[in-house]
Amino acid sequence: MSAAAPPQAPPIPAVDEARVRLVLRVLTAAAFVVILNETLMLNALPPLMDAFDITASTGQWLTTGFMLTMAIVIPMTGWLLQRLSLRAAFLLAMSVFLTGTAIATIAPTFEVLLLGRVVQASGTAVMMPLLMTTIMTLVPKERRGRVMGNLTLAISVAPAMGPPVSGLILELGSWRWIFGLVLPIAVLMLVAGGRLLRGAEPGRSARLDVLSALLTALGFGGLVYGLSAFGEGAAGPVGPGWALGVGIASLALFVWRQLVLQRREDGSVFLDLRTLKVTRYLVPFALMCLAFMALIGAMLLLPLVFQEVRGFGTLASGLMLMPGGLAMGLLGPTVGRWYDKVGPRPLVIPGGVGLVASMSGMALLVQDAPWFVLVALHVGISLSLALLFTPCFTAGLGALPQKLYSHGSALLGTGQQVAAAAGTALVVTVMETRALQLMDEGVAETSATAGGVATGMLVGTGIAVGVLLLALGVRAPKDGDAPEGALEPQDKHGAYPEPVA
Missing domain, CATH: 1.20.1250.20 (MFS general substrate transporter like domains)
Structure with a gap:
């Protein structure tokens, strides 16, 4: 038998x-x-x-x-x-x-x-x-x-x-x-x-670390508030310099606290920093933060050009920014299918090149080009970011072990918020400084604003160059990249469901 x-x-x-x-x-x-x-x-x-x-x-x-x-x-x-x-x-x-x-x-x-x-x-x-x-x-x-x-x-x-x-x-x-x-x-x-x-899976036992919660609020809150106050002029009871100082010091203590909690393995860690030991996560994470700074810069400066320099209203200005957002969103599913077939590198490298080209074109043409040329360049920026965002999200998180997915996604979200605040502070400060210099030289206010925006876009081009350099280091996920101790199976308190075939 x-x-x-x-x-x-x-x-x-x-x-x-x-x-x-x-x-x-x-x-x-x-x-x-x-x-x-x-x-x-x-x-x-x-x-x-x-x-x-x-x-x-x-x-x-x-x-x-x-x-x-x-x-x-x-x-x-x-x-x-x-x-x-x-x-x-x-x-x-x-x-x-x-x-x-x-x-x-x-x-x-x-x-x-x-x-x-x-x-x-x-x-x-x-x-x-x-x-x-x-x-x-x-x-x-x-x-x-x-x-x-x-x-x-x-x-x-x-x-x-x-x-x-x-x-x-x-x-x-x-x-x-x-x-x-x-x-x-x-x-x-x-x-x-x-x-x-x-019927979704139960949660797992995890103790709330009060000190981590406090340091999170002081650290990330102080950092974002300080950068935002520099960039937006938001009046408040605490100066941006003090807020940045408290934020940086609290973040240093937060990192120390997370390293202590990671060794305990009792589920109380807020952000598991072992995610940053995974190179194939770290590079897309850094790229996403820089790309988000470039996006925020374009979103802040273009409305100023349309409204303050070209004289369009708020509704018309919003409509001019819509094609870029729609282009990015509509290309997203297609980029996702391409990623499943070819991986991240054939997508992120052209995306980085396109971002540098579009941002530099915006910096050179923002003062004199017709409005539809600026809209087209904004579409180019958006399409380039579409080639960057989906592959980086997928490759970066896919490089992590399952138990670190939630920490990796939380760190990505936090990085984007800090990048948004830093991008706001950087481009607005550069724009206003250059505009004031031009007005001191006798340039009319409208032309000075346009010159300030062009300088801000030039800074954005520099950020885009950093994105391109990081794109060269993006790799598809593979087994064995996770740090020591990060690949244990889910603990006895509960497990995630198996992936759907």
């Missing part, structure tokens, strides 16, 4: 894969809603100044406070996403975001509106690391590029849609509708996600 064939594992039903796809679509749609809310406020400052009788520097706290909250909360998501189940983390994020939106909608004073924005940011901060961790956990390697490309569609189109959508809303009604129209959509996402995510 022949030996009996070994029993085979039962195949995963097709319905499981379909359910995972539906879960990812709902999470991506929810991410679109919360990210759209970030840029909806860009056109709302003038009406808010009239409604609450505040100055521009005070109103700017609606942006600075949002960014500051994101910088404080995102580092905590590495711990939070291991402590909570997928369903619990999603419900928490959307409930907090919904609460903040409701507060902002009915805000009777500016202080209450600012509170609503802070609460909104707390929910938004959890959503993106949650979505990236879910993708890395549920989707097999051969399909991650395509799924990450769909995520790029959401995170790229949403910011591009914010200014024109808010401009249209403000043309037709009160600023309160900016939040009021988001409310029912957020409720729908909350209900749909809560139903679909039933």
Whole structure:
């Protein structure tokens, strides 16, 4: 008699894969809603100044406070996403975001509106690391590029849609509708996600380290606040120099504390810094931070050119920025499919070259070129970033062991917030300094502003060169890159589900 064939594992039903796809679509749609809310406020400052009788520097706290909250909360998501189940983390994020939106909608004073924005940011901060961790956990390697490309569609189109959508809303009604129209959509996402995510894996036991939480707030909060105050002129009780000093010192203590907690292996570490020992994660991480600085520079300076130099209104300016965001988002799924076939290098190197070419063209032509040439160059910047973002997200996180996915995604989100603040401070300071120099030389204010923007774009070109150099070092994930001790299986308190075949 022949030996009996070994029993085979039962195949995963097709319905499981379909359910995972539906879960990812709902999470991506929810991410679109919360990210759209970030840029909806860009056109709302003038009406808010009239409604609450505040100055521009005070109103700017609606942006600075949002960014500051994101910088404080995102580092905590590495711990939070291991402590909570997928369903619990999603419900928490959307409930907090919904609460903040409701507060902002009915805000009777500016202080209450600012509170609503802070609460909104707390929910938004959890959503993106949650979505990236879910993708890395549920989707097999051969399909991650395509799924990450769909995520790029959401995170790229949403910011591009914010200014024109808010401009249209403000043309037709009160600023309160900016939040009021988001409310029912957020409720729908909350209900749909809560139903679909039933039965998700349990969370794992993880102790909250209070000292890490405090150092996170002081470190990342101080760093982002100080950089934002330099760049945006946001008035506050603490000078930017003091804030940066406290932030840097607190970050040094935070790093020391995380190294201590990593050795304990009790789940209390906030950000597992062993992610930075993985070279194939570290290089895409650094590239993403620099690329985000270049993106923020273009998004800040181009509206100034369109509005202050060319004389277009806020709605027209927002519409001119829309093609670039749409191009980046629509190319994202295609880039994801390319990544699954060819890996990251054939995509990120052309992306780096295109970014340098587009940024340098913007620096040379921003003063004299017709508006449609500037729009075309912005589209070139956006397409180049599309070739960079999806491969770097996928390759960087894919190089990590499964237990570090949540920490890697949290670190990416934190790095982007710090890069946004640093990019804002850098390009605005350079632009204003150059514009003042030109005005001292007798140049008209409009021409001086254009000259300052051109100098800021030149700085952005330098950042793009750094992106290109890092792109040369990006590699596809492979086994064996994780640091010693990072590849143990999930602990006894719970495990992530197996990837869907």
